Amino acid sequence: MPGGSVEWQRRAVLVAAAGTVAALLPLTAAARDGKEVKVAVAANFTEPAKVIATAFETATGHKPVLSFGATGQFYAQISQGAPFEILISADKATPAKAIREGFAVDGTAFTYAIGKLVLYSKSLNLAQGDAVLKEGRFAKIAIANPATAPYGAAAIETMKALGVHAPLQAKVVQGNNIAQTFQFVETGNAELGFVALSQVIVAKDGSRWTVPAHLYSAIAQDAVLLKPGAGSDAAKAFLAFLKGPEARRVIETYGYGAGQ
Amino acid sequence: MLDWSQLLSPIVLTLKLASLTTILLIVIGTPIAWWLARSTARWKEAVAALVAMPLVLPPTVLGFYLLMALGPSGPGGWLASHWGARTLAFTFEGLLIGSVLYSMPFVVQPIRNAFEAIGDRPLEVAATLCASPWDAFWSVAVPLARPGFMTAAVLGFAHTVGEFGVVLMIGGNIPGETKVLSVAIYDFVETQRWTEAHILAGGMVAFSFLVILAMFVLEKRIGRRPQ
Numbered sequence: 001m002p003g004g005s006v007e008w009q010r011r012a013v014l015v016a017a018a019g020t021v022a023a024l025l026p027l028t029a030a031a032r033d034g035k036e037v038k039v040a041v042a043a044n045f046t047e048p049a050k051v052i053a054t055a056f057e058t059a060t061g062h063k064p065v066l067s068f069g070a071t072g073q074f075y076a077q078i079s080q081g082a083p084f085e086i087l088i089s090a091d092k093a094t095p096a097k098a099i100r101e102g103f104a105v106d107g108t109a110f111t112y113a114i115g116k117l118v119l120y121s122k123s124l125n126l127a128q129g130d131a132v133l134k135e136g137r138f139a140k141i142a143i144a145n146p147a148t149a150p151y152g153a154a155a156i157e158t159m160k161a162l163g164v165h166a167p168l169q170a171k172v173v174q175g176n177n178i179a180q181t182f183q184f185v186e187t188g189n190a191e192l193g194f195v196a197l198s199q200v201i202v203a204k205d206g207s208r209w210t211v212p213a214h215l216y217s218a219i220a221q222d223a224v225l226l227k228p229g230a231g232s233d234a235a236k237a238f239l240a241f242l243k244g245p246e247a248r249r250v251i252e253t254y255g256y257g258a259g260q
Numbered sequence: 261m262l263d264w265s266q267l268l269s270p271i272v273l274t275l276k277l278a279s280l281t282t283i284l285l286i287v288i289g290t291p292i293a294w295w296l297a298r299s300t301a302r303w304k305e306a307v308a309a310l311v312a313m314p315l316v317l318p319p320t321v322l323g324f325y326l327l328m329a330l331g332p333s334g335p336g337g338w339l340a341s342h343w344g345a346r347t348l349a350f351t352f353e354g355l356l357i358g359s360v361l362y363s364m365p366f367v368v369q370p371i372r373n374a375f376e377a378i379g380d381r382p383l384e385v386a387a388t389l390c391a392s393p394w395d396a397f398w399s400v401a402v403p404l405a406r407p408g409f410m411t412a413a414v415l416g417f418a419h420t421v422g423e424f425g426v427v428l429m430i431g432g433n434i435p436g437e438t439k440v441l442s443v444a445i446y447d448f449v450e451t452q453r454w455t456e457a458h459i460l461a462g463g464m465v466a467f468s469f470l471v472i473l474a475m476f477v478l479e480k481r482i483g484r485r486p487q
Contacts, residue, residue, distance in 0.1 A: 188333060
């Protein structure tokens with residue numbers, strides 16, 4: 001019965017349209033109350049950023065919209081006009097470069113956290129992490145792409161400092177960012193990997209070895225106000241909140257050293 | 261400073277992956293396509309849908325399941341344990357498995373169409389001439405379906421070259437092993453090495469154009485061929 005089928009289709013379309021409108025209503029209402037802030041967040045800071053964003057939203061009514069990825073990847077996007085208003089970077093160099101090249105507002109960069117590198121495994125005992133690396137009795141070790149992720153660069157530095165970089169090179173697999181690196185270890189595809197302490201601090205199982213700070217250059221992580229957010233009070237408020245005591249408490253809970 | 265080896269290695273790797281994938285797919289895909297074309301089983305369309313699924317699934321879905329399946333607690337890890345490895349992820353073999361699944365519809369569909377276009381008649385004629393089904397398949401069906409095989413090979417090869425999401429999720433970015441062309445381009449873009457990115461990306465644009473052009477020319481020639 002073709003007539004009935006057309007009628008049915010029309011009804012389905014109407015129902016779908018009504019459903020879409022109903023689903024979008026709360027969104028538009030939220031947008032009226034507070035302003036959106038588009039924040040690019042380095043993958044290692046994913047968990048604390050979510051907690052801080054929720055606290056910020058409760059305190060101010062503004063709505064942070066978080067995107068997670070590798071710092072280098074964000075920089076490439078920002079340099080091509082991505083609409084991010086804030087960059088929460090995994091390093092100091094990228095915000096400085098963004099200011100130098102005119103993509104960020106001068107004088108707004110500050111260190112919000114000092115990142116800590118850990119070696120993490122689900123299957124190996126890492127009580128003596130350096131010894132495990134030197135023995136090399138594993139097939140794959142995951143690191144973040146050192147060209148784009150500061151934790152990846154720190155992992156390379158650490159392996160060089162321990163004198164294991166050359167022998168382990170054939171076993172290294174690279175995650176596109178620190179989140180994917182963690183996922184390689186978490187799924188067991190790599191026996192161990194260099195990740196951010198913040199990623200494993202809440203993990204109940206697995207073994208970890210906190211890499212001594214003298215083995216790699218400190219991972220000072222800066223945040224900066226980007227040009228699209230220069231005129232936004234909400235964006236400035238978010239940066240101020242990130243500097244404040246409430247955010248700092250969250251940052252320290254996740255195993256970072258305090259920033260400025 | 262341009263480092264040509266960094267450009268060459270992903271190209272060679274990609275060509276190797278795409279060639280092997282295409283060969284494997286012709287071998288695996290032909291019996292599947294034959295069955296799909298000839299079988300009268302009621303559930304054959306369900307199998308056809310299964311084969312075609314990578315067309316609509318986001319590569320991340322395939323990548324996620326593959327990462328689980330290739331890993332130590334999946335069948336891939338079980339397989340790898342036979343030669344002392346723990347996982348098939350981060351290996352060329354792992355990429356090959358992923359590519360075969362990912363490009364399968366592009367190979368099976370054209371071959372199936374070609375087999376279906378032959379119809380029953382030539383095979384019946386072959387049977388009356390006392391050809392065994394096996395003989396009829398090789399000396400009647402396959403030659404008649406040749407255009408379908410060519411389309412399948414071109415599409416399977418090209419689609420594997422264009423693969424990105426799956427490789428990114430199961431590859432681990434190892435130069436010479438899993439760092440294929442699309443991932444290399446992504447890396448160059450992320451690190452703002454745009455000269456290299458331009459060379460590879462431009463090459464891909466030219467390659468895709470040639471492939472599609474070849475397809476159209478091929479189809480036209482076949483279409484004109486007297487039956």
